[in-house]
Amino acid sequence: MKIATWNVNSIRVxxxxxxxxxxREQPDVLCLQELKVVDDDFPNEAVRASxxxxxxxxxxxxxxxxxxxxxxxxxxxxxxxxxDGEDDPQARVIAADILGVRVVSIYVPNGGDVGSEKWxxxxxxxxxxxxxxxxRLDLQAKVAICGxxxxxxxxxxxxxxxxxxxxxLFHPEMTAAFQGLLALGLVxxxxxxxxxxxxxxxxxxxxxxxxxxxxxxxxHIFASKSLASSCxxxxxxxxxxxxxxPSDHAPLIAVFS
Numbered sequence: 001m002k003i004a005t006w007n008v009n010s011i012r013v014x015x016x017x018x019x020x021x022x023x024r025e026q027p028d029v030l031c032l033q034e035l036k037v038v039d040d041d042f043p044n045e046a047v048r049a050s051x052x053x054x055x056x057x058x059x060x061x062x063x064x065x066x067x068x069x070x071x072x073x074x075x076x077x078x079x080x081x082x083x084d085g086e087d088d089p090q091a092r093v094i095a096a097d098i099l100g101v102r103v104v105s106i107y108v109p110n111g112g113d114v115g116s117e118k119w120x121x122x123x124x125x126x127x128x129x130x131x132x133x134x135x136r137l138d139l140q141a142k143v144a145i146c147g148x149x150x151x152x153x154x155x156x157x158x159x160x161x162x163x164x165x166x167x168x169l170f171h172p173e174m175t176a177a178f179q180g181l182l183a184l185g186l187v188x189x190x191x192x193x194x195x196x197x198x199x200x201x202x203x204x205x206x207x208x209x210x211x212x213x214x215x216x217x218x219x220h221i222f223a224s225k226s227l228a229s230s231c232x233x234x235x236x237x238x239x240x241x242x243x244x245x246p247s248d249h250a251p252l253i254a255v256f257s
Contacts, residue, residue, distance in 0.1 A: 001028045002025070003027065003029045003103070003144055003255075004027040005033070005105070005148075005219055005221055006021075006031070006032055006240070007033040007148040007247060008032055008033070008247050009036075010034065010036045011035045014245075022051070022052055022068070025237070027253065028070055029144075030052075031104075032067075032105065033064075033105065033147050034064060035056065035058050035065065035066055036059075036063070037059075037064060038058045041058070055094060063092055064107075065094045065105045065147070066105060067094055067095075069096075069098050073099060075097070075098055078094070078095070080093065082128050082132040083136060084132065092108070092109070093107075093132075101142040104137070105146055106147035107147055108126065108129070108148065108149045110122070111168030111169075113168065114168055119168060126177040130177075130184065133181065133184050133186070139184060140185075142224060143223065143227060144221060144224075145223075146220070147220070148218060148249065150174075151218055152164070152170045152174075152218050153178040153188075157197075158216050159216070160214060181222060185224060186223065186224060187224070189231045189254045190220065190221070190254075192234065193231075193234050199235070200250075202215060202250075203216075203248060204248065210241055210242075219250075227256060231254055237250055
């Protein structure tokens with residue numbers, strides 16, 4: 001089973017790249033973030049023509065998440081939001097049962113500036129994510145939480161940690177939130193196979209960050225222990241950050257044997 005996650009930063013702009021990626025990589029499951037369209041504007045026909053079905057939770061201009069699975073594979077028990085009764089208009093969470101795995105596609109807020117209202121919203125969102133994982137997910141079963149968490153948890157996840165230190169992406173409170181998710185019984189699948197720097201998944205559009213390898217690892221695939229035990233490989237498809245009009249994120253891929 002191959003699971004991938006990708007913040008596309010506008011499905012309108014990335015549609016052709018998405019379809020090419022599906023044809024080339026043939027993931028069993030693909031989680032998308034930052035669709036920036038309402039559900040009716042998601043390219044369902046083109047996705048179906050590529051051999052996939054999708055469930056979406058869209059929003060005009062901002063946010064939006066989706067899960068794609070190969071045609072013929074059922075996406076069951078679809079849920080949207082944390083289902084915690086909070087009145088939150090932002091489309092950031094969608095989940096479905098696929099091939100015996102509960103898959104969650106999630107887009108954690110960036111946080112704006114430390115100390116701002118957006119920062120407070122990010123902290124609250126991460127607390128809600130932890131509660132959701134405990135109350136709504138069976139972490140003794142097979143679970144994958146995939147997406148853009150907007151957290152680089154350690155210095156090795158940042159090319160220039162001194163410059164990013166105490167930013168909204170690389171901050172002690174973010175490290176604590178990340179470690180809190182691991183403490184619930186989730187596994188950071190990348191670290192099963194990569195001990196050194198990176199692999200980075202995001203590079204700023206500015207200051208030639210990508211050619212200078214000035215990146216951060218902020219996209220993640222967490223797996224419950226029963227699923228993580230079969231994780232045979234993880235990698236970042238850096239080629240999708242190259243060329244004309246790329247997303248500022250590259251896809252992260254995990255293979256479960």
